[in-house]
Amino acid sequence: MHNDFTRLSALSQDELWDDAAADSYDTPGEGADAPEVVGPAVERLAALAGGGPALEFAVGTGRVAIPLVARGVAVTGIEYSQPMIRRLREKASAEELPVIRGDMATTRVDGEFSLVYLVFNTIGNLLTQDAQVECFRNAAAHLRPGGRFVIELWVPDLRRMPPGVPAAVEVVEDGYILLDTMDTLRQHLISYHFRFGDGHDAHLGRSPHRYIWPSELDLMGRLAGFGLESRWSDWQGSPFTQESTSHVSVYRLAG
Structure with a gap:
């Protein structure tokens, strides 16, 4: 990560x-x-x-x-x-x-x-x-x-990120899933945005953040x-x- x-x-x-x-x-x-x-x-x-x-x-x-x-x-x-x-x-x-x-x-x-x-x-x-x-x-x-x-x-809700759990699913909607990974040592987070339609292909967007x-x-x-x-x-x-x-x-x- x-x-x-x-x-x-x-x-x-x-x-x-x-x-x-x-x-x-x-x-x-x-x-x-x-x-x-x-x-x-x-x-x-x-x-x-x-x-x-x-x-x-x-x-x-x-x-x-x-x-x-x-x-x-x-x-x-x-x-x-x-x-x-x-x-x-x-x-x-x-x-x-x-x-x-x-x-x-x-x-x-x-x-x-x-x-x-x-x-x-x-x-x-x-x-x-x-x-x-x-x-x-x-x-x-x-x-x-x-x-x-x-x-x-x-x-930040670290209760959802116990030791050994690398990521948390934040949003699940029709056509969209948001997954977050967190580095609790550095307070770094990456959001993975999955967007998809009727076919089998999906688009992934990623963005880095520092949580406070x-x-x-x-x-x-x-x-x-x-x-x-x-x-x-x-x-x-x-x-x-x-x-x-x-x-x-x-x-x-x-x-």
Whole structure:
């Protein structure tokens, strides 16, 4: 598994997040694009922006940013993958949604924002702890005093990965299976996405990630001048408990 992670992490962002990946991110009306998924996130982010401008790290194909703009929030995006940007541009112009191509850990955007947000586990695309810390610092550099940084992230469930078990099946749906392997020493994870139709052939996509514990995430925030303001299990504001499989964490920059 470690060798596979090394090979994948050596790929460029355009190779990892290519046209096929960009296509798979857009599932209008269902999956991650279902109204019951996107709607609560957009409403919560609009409220947290408080009428000010927002910056989305790793804006992707605009799954959240485009409806947030329609909600009346001025959004700018940072995105490294050119295929993702091309797909976004099919749906929103540069005037409607400006996007700067670059790394969310280091790229600077002109202006000052009231909200920076990073959704759908994407901070895990940064494959080292140092890069994840720099992502927090980059968020702080873009925020006005008292501004917020919001992260949506899954909670690693190592109870499903006892010693000797090399992988866990995370999703089984018609035409799709998601399998995760984890290196608990390095906090490395590879997601294997199997997609198939009516025939006997299947397509495999792979992506490397570094998973983060909630307490580790909080320490990253403290290093960048943030305090944890709130944490929920989901965008609807459900309580975060020891059984939660994900969280939405809101960090507030010192004023």
